Amino acid sequence: MRVPVRASLQEIEEYKPGKLVKGAIKLSSNENPLGPSPEVIREIVKRLEAGELNLNVYPWEKNEEELRDEISRYVRGGSAKDNIVLGAGVDGVLDTLARIFIANGDEALIPIPTFSLYESLVKIAGGVPRYVKRSSGENFDVPVKNLISACNEKTKLIFISSPNNPTGNCIPEDEIREIIESVDSRAMVVIDEAYAEFAGSSLVNLVREYENVAVMRTFSKAFGLAGLRVGYGIIPEWLASAYKKVAMPFSVNSIAIKAAIAALRDQAYLRKTVERVKHERAFLTENLRRVFKKVYPSEANFVLADVSPAKSAVVCAKLMKRGIIVRDCSSFRGAGDSFIRVTVGTREQNEKVVEALI
Ligand SMILES: Cc1ncc(COP(=O)(O)O)c(C=O)c1O
Known part of the structure; x- marks a missing residue:
């Protein structure tokens, strides 16, 4: 006999972290690709x-x-x-x-x-x-x-x-x-x-x-x-x-x-990192705008794109096949099924995402 867990747990979703696949470019968890100082x-x-x-x-x-x-x-x-x-x-x-x-x-x-x-x-x-x-x-x-x-x-x-x-x-x-x-x-x-x-x-x-x-x-x-x-x-x-x-x-x-x-x-390193991320954010935003009808301005280290009329799950699966992981936002309550979130990566990573999408 198993001891019953609290009934209210039925209503709680497990937290699903961004996937980690060996060799893939992971742009799904808003981490910092430049690493610490x-x-x-x-x-x-x-x-x-x-x-x-x-x-x-x-x-x-x-x-x-x-x-x-x-x-x-x-x-x-x-x-x-x-x-x-x-x-x-x-x-x-x-x-x-x-x-x-x-x-x-x-x-x-x-x-x-x-x-x-x-x-x-x-x-x-x-x-x-x-x-x-x-x-x-x-x-x-x-x-x-x-x-x-x-x-x-x-x-x-x-x-x-x-x-x-x-x-x-x-x-x-x-x-x-x-x-x-x-x-x-x-x-x-x-x-x-x-x-x-x-x-x-x-x-x-x-x-x-x-x-x-x-x-x-x-x-x-x-x-x-x-x-x-x-x-x-x-x-x-x-x-x-x-x-x-x-x-x-x-x-x-x-x-x-x-x-x-x-x-x-190491405030100098912090400043440098933030500047680089902001620079790459502008690059990524501008280039995603060549592909999707709406890409939202971002003040963070990720960019949200509306991929409609495509479905976010389809776009994410296609990118995954090319070794790139981005976040399918359909898991966010109230976000619908046409948004993806791309973490700002290094220039090389950002270019690969854009190339794959184009
Ligand atoms: C809005 C927000 N708050 C908190 C966190 C988690 O931060 P921490 O790693 O400090 O727990 C995240 C992680 O993605 C986040 O997006």
């Missing part, structure tokens, strides 16, 4: 060889504090070390926030299409995701008025990805302020800025201004450290104690902590 590798190898990382002991609190200090200097916006919390990627921080705020029957608002983890986390915590459709057609803006009117006494969280995955657009500051001020102390507004470095703008200063705002950032994208799983949240100070209660202890490992510190200290 060489300083990060040097630092880790040096410390491991010198036996300084003490892998036999749990991550040291002082190192974590040092990372939170570095992050607070990096994000500016007046956030102090005490406003910074760490997690195993943004995913880890989001999971903790969902478990802090969502009790059985509570609701969360999610403008769709967007990152699918939000809805899973809400369901896992026993809550109910409520979807608000972004305006399709032109630019996938967040429908601010609809979102505000969907907020009720059960709403505890509002997830806004900015830049949004998979559409690539940011929410303008005046619109997010309208949302934050309208929902006030009823709901926490979680702004997921996993791709902020590629947008060149951030809403992190809002954490100091409002008590119901948390901003998520990561080392997985611009810093090229997705494999190490380090993310962080900039949260109001009043929330830090609840965060410490709910977060898994030691969720960021000793190597990841040191790597993240080294990555932050």
Whole structure:
């Protein structure tokens, strides 16, 4: 006899990461093809060889504090070390926030299409995701008025990805302020800025201004450290104690902590990477426009294309046959079946995608 798992798990989809096929060009998970700063590798190898990382002991609190200090200097916006919390990627921080705020029957608002983890986390915590459709057609803006009117006494969280995955657009500051001020102390507004470095703008200063705002950032994208799983949240100070209660202890490992510190200290490499990605993003966008009827402007490290009248599944399968993996967006709730998302790769990779499509 098998022990029954929670009935609510029936409604939760397994997270499907971008496929990895040996030898294929993988442009399906918005990773950074340029990789991390060489300083990060040097630092880790040096410390491991010198036996300084003490892998036999749990991550040291002082190192974590040092990372939170570095992050607070990096994000500016007046956030102090005490406003910074760490997690195993943004995913880890989001999971903790969902478990802090969502009790059985509570609701969360999610403008769709967007990152699918939000809805899973809400369901896992026993809550109910409520979807608000972004305006399709032109630019996938967040429908601010609809979102505000969907907020009720059960709403505890509002997830806004900015830049949004998979559409690539940011929410303008005046619109997010309208949302934050309208929902006030009823709901926490979680702004997921996993791709902020590629947008060149951030809403992190809002954490100091409002008590119901948390901003998520990561080392997985611009810093090229997705494999190490380090993310962080900039949260109001009043929330830090609840965060410490709910977060898994030691969720960021000793190597990841040191790597993240080294990555932050090489700002020149970060600037260079971001510039290259932006340059390639323009190249990819321009060339995809030769093939598809609509390619959306992007502030992230990926580009969304409407491939209609073709179906996204067909286009992705054809590219796969040529050894190129892009994301079929039909897996995103509310995205329909004619969008693909292509991660910005190196020039060589981008040329291959365009050639294959042409
Ligand atoms: C909007 C968004 N948030 C968070 C993540 C996950 O970030 P991390 O690797 O820091 O968990 C992703 C990954 O693709 C994403 O698209």
